[in-house]
Amino acid sequence: NARRFLASATGHEPIASGLTGNVSINKLPERGRIMVDYNKMEDHALINYYIEGDTEAVNTLIERHRQKIYNYILMLVHDTNTADDIFQELFIKIISSLKSGKYSDNGKFSSWVLRIAHNMVIDHFRLSKQKGFVSTDNDTAILNNKELVEKNIEDKMISEQTQKDV
DSSP states (O other), X not given: OHXXXXXXXXXXXXXXXXXXXXXXXXXXXXXXXXXXXXXGSOHHHHHHHHHTTOHHHHHHHHHHHHHHHHHHHHHHHOOHHHHHHHHHHHHHHHHHHHHHTOOOOSSOHHHHHHHHHHHHHHHXXXXXXXXXXXXXXXXXXXXXXXXXXXXXXXXXXXXXXXXXXX
């Protein structure tokens, strides 16, 4: 799943497959006459290489931060299918932002990506709430109905304020 995504997003085969396991990069791409070891490069250098058209650089960047970002998303949504979807959408958005020059290197790349991931998770829950469903770990849709789920703090505060006003 992630292997196909990386291949389609970058136009090249990914360096490692799947969302788990060790990343091993054995080949050193040639850039001009200089051999480049992407593993030893900092994120901002990889971003610059990618902007210049080097898709292998973005593969390295994605693989470097993949597990941390995926685990963060999974921790928030508690569902592997939802985490997979958000993760893929996230890196499509990241690649698009890098290509269009929307990324400014004024901080850590991983912090920028985690902030976008966090916002995408919030968007996911907003959409779920609008539909009247919440995400769970199982496929029992009847139990996902919002009416059957305990009210969150925001709902409680609104309810209490409404009661006070009336």
